[in-house]
Amino acid sequence: MIVVVGLSFRTAPVEVRERFASDGTALEQVLARLASREELDEVMFLSTCNRVEVMARPKGNTDADRARALKAIREVLADHGKIGTPDLEPVLYEKEAEEAVRHVFRVTASLDSMVLGEPQILGQVKGAYDAAVAAGSLRSFLGRAVHRAFSVAKRVRTETALGAGTVSISSVAVELSRRVFGELDERTVLLLGAGEMAEAAARSIGKTAKEIRVCNRSMERAATLAQRFGGAASPLTDLETELCVADVVVASTGSPSFVVTRDLVKRVMKRRRGRALLFVDIAVPRNVEPNVHTIDNVYVFDIDDLQQQVALGLEARKAEVTSAEKIVEHEVGQFLVWARGLDVQPAIVALRAKTKGTLVAELERTLQGRLKHLPEGDRAALLQMVESATNKLLHAPTTRLRRAAGDGDAQELAAVIKELFELPTLEATDDSEETEPPPLQ
Amino acid sequence: MRNGRVALGLRFVQPRIREQIEIRIDIGRRNRRLGRKRSRLVRLLELAIIVAGTRSMRSFGRVRAATDERQRGEKERPHGVRTILRTPLVTALLYLTAATYAAAAFAFLVHLAGRAKSVGTLRAGVWLIGGGAVLHATHIIVSSMILNICPIKGIHFALSVVSVLACAAFLVMRARYRIDAVGVIVAPLALTFLVGSQAAHAESGASLKSAVLPVHILANLFGEALFVLAFAAAVAYLVADKQLKKKNVVGVGSRLPPLDVLDRAEHAFLLAGFPLLTVGIITGALWASRVESGSASDIARSLFGYATWALFAGVLLLRAWRGWRGKRAAYGTIAGFAFAFVVLVIYLVRSFTVA
Helix, strand or coil, rough: CCEEEEEECCCCCCCHHHCCCCCCCHHHHHHHHHHCCCCEEEEEEEEECCEEEEEEEEEEHHHHHHHHHHHHHHHHHHHHHCCHHHHHHHHCCCEHHHHHHHCCCCHHCCCCCCCCCCCCCHHHHHHHHHHHHHCCCHHHHHHHHHHHHHHHHHHHHHHCCCCCHHHHHHHHHHHHHHHCCCCCCCCCCEEEECCCCHHHHHHHHHCCCCEEEECCHHHHHHHHHHHCCCCEEEEEEHHHHHHHHEEEEEEECCCCCCCCCCHHHHHHHCCCCCCCCCEEECCCCCEEEEHHHHCCEEEEEHHHHHHHHHHHHHHHHHHCHHHHHHHHHHHHHHHHHHHHHHHHHHHHHHHHHHHHHHHHHHHHHHHHHHCCCCHHHHHHHHHHHHHHHHHHHHHHHHHHHHHHHCCCCCHHHHHHHHHHHHHCCCCCCCCCCCCCCCCCC | CCCCCCCCCCCCCCHHHHHHHHHHCCCHHHHHHHCCCCHHHHHHHHHHHHHHHHHHHHHHHHHHHHHHHHHHHHHCCCCCCCCCCHHHHHHHHHHHHHHHHHHHHHHHHHHHHHHCCHHHHHHHHHHHHHHHHHHHHHHHHHHHHCCCCCCCCCHHHHHHHHHHHHHHHHHHHHHCCCCCCHHHHHHHHHHHHHHHHHHHHECCCCCCCCCHHHHHHHHHHHHHHHHHHHHHHHHHHHHHHHHHCCCCCCCCCHHCCCHHHHHHHHHHHHHHHHHHHHHHHHHHHHHHHHHHCCHHHHHHHHHHHHHHHHHHHHHHHHHHHHHCHHHHHHHHHHHHHHHHHHHHHHHHHHHHHHC
16 A cells, blocks of 8 residues: 655644755655655656655555655655754654545645635645655556546546636636636736736736836836737836727736726727726726726726635635535545455465366376376367366455455455465555556547 | 329329329419429429428328318418318427427537546537427428428528527537537527428418528528527627626536637628628518518518628628637627527517418
8 A cells, every 4th residue: 555755734734844845856866765665566756836745556465565665754754854853843844545535635726725725735645656656766657647637637627616716816817818808829918016916917917928118217127028928018108009909918016096088988989999808907006097987898806805716716616615525535435455466366366276176286296197198189178277276266256355455445355365265465455566667548 | 183283203203103193293273383493403403302201101191181171271262271280290399399408408518517537428418409400300300201391491490400400500509619518508598590491481481482481591591500509609709708707617607618719710600691691681681671561560571681691791890800719709799699580480480370
């Protein structure tokens, strides 16, 4: 089974988390260090700004093996964060077996994210998976678990609204523009004001826009910002002309009075021949006179409107958690059935080997003795008979064992079978040990 | 060739069927006079329907009965006979079509009311509209064959055909404009037209005696279908606009197409429908002058027809000239559609009063 050791925004303050921040090469080093540990059979390393996690499969199946693996991971993490183990331990969480599987599934499905349902985490886990595959530290078991996690995340996204809605100011602004104009690739965005807020807005809303123009009191700053986004700059005196060209206006000037008044917009709308105009006013005090919103085909959203949408979006996502958790629970169950099936695999293999071995040995002896006159064809037929007898005989115990494994009480049965048939003790490893982890879609 | 009968020089038609066709094509004295002027296309169309109808409906054993009834009717009432059409197949098709349209409307409603952006219900709605249109078209073809009436004759079929055309146009245009969600208005409208058509009996009345009338009817049918779509887009626009004006971002509006898309689609449908309406109005006036009928319903119908034309002309002109887009254009479109709808209702009412 797998273990997870890590820290996240839930357990560790940013002072601790930032110590683990690292670039690509550092990540590879940590992964290599983890992979080189004797105690770990498979390992994957996930590092985002909100969490640092090691997912691993210990070598061996006993409690002592697990404890050794956990200790090894803690050591590597302490080393990586350059932090003493006593300081690290209070912020670390450790999960084993079923709990660990559930954790991996929940993290990947963004149920454990700071912003519930945010889509980035899936990409980050995929990145970690790719790195681990490249480093050769993943094999079928952990690889399969993480792979399952991807399809869990996909199910959660499509079957629930956990990732729906808008949960940030900029995404609300983008959503509003879409609601009015559809795709923005034929639209012009005007930044009214050239401060940091304008820049942040330009980065999200302007990503898909055809053109970004900047209109600011200080022409100098307007030009600097416009240059950064490859747009045109103009002074505030040209506002009326600029409003005739723009489709979406993001207002963020520090002006104490309204920069965009109702009279101005009425004039502009005449010149625009009624084409729709959207104002996203993120400035406090507001830049756009509120009653501009009452003009036909003009829509004004101020910072409170946007904030309200963010709150609504978050609330809507919270309402989806229950159904998402249900999906996770179901998938955890499915995975455990598969994993427990691996536990009884050695018993099945041994039982088979013993039965067939005994029968074949007896057959050989008889063929060399009393039946040595038999021609080659008959010998082959007898061998075939032994084969199918084995299959028929072992069909019932095999399926019963597998089913029992699914229900979680196979260990006892397997032990009984071992005892009754005097089977040799085999290492409990899955039969696909050497296979590659499943490829990513 | 007996008086008032047309012998068909169709060698390939089996003698038995030919006999039935000969019986059925009783054009009448007046028809015969105008019949020569009839466009060859209309005649071929009617012929094709009759041949197909005779072939397929023999199994219903109703051909003779329908023919007799029709012949009797035409003798008694030169302007046509009304038939209530209730064969099991036609009834089944009718209910199935209605159920499919209703299911489509329901799917779209679920899509709009749902919390998640569920593509499944939207797709289901589109498929159901498509299925409904196919069933509906089948219904029209089968019942027109049984009745032996050209499907563009009379208000019974006209209403039905408009709804099929509107659905077909929606299916073609929804992909181009990405206005799938507008189906929430198209589906109930199609259902309304279907139910409305059942209120009127099929009539063989005003037959297509000149080339003017089929042109008039066809232009109006296609125009009406496009106005159904323009109306649907306009309603969707007003709903989406209201949502945004109320600063309601997460509600129904979020699953409707963008405002600008709706506005442009509505304009495109109007622009395409308007020339058809113009042709319809002109041919209607021509026909009216020929028939010289002056009943109250005819006058009201033409008045509302002219009003529809004037309203749509106004909407298009003001948009081009004064930039009247969005809400004003949407209200104008809805008003224009309402007038066009009144014209259809007048037809419907007349079909009762004449009966």
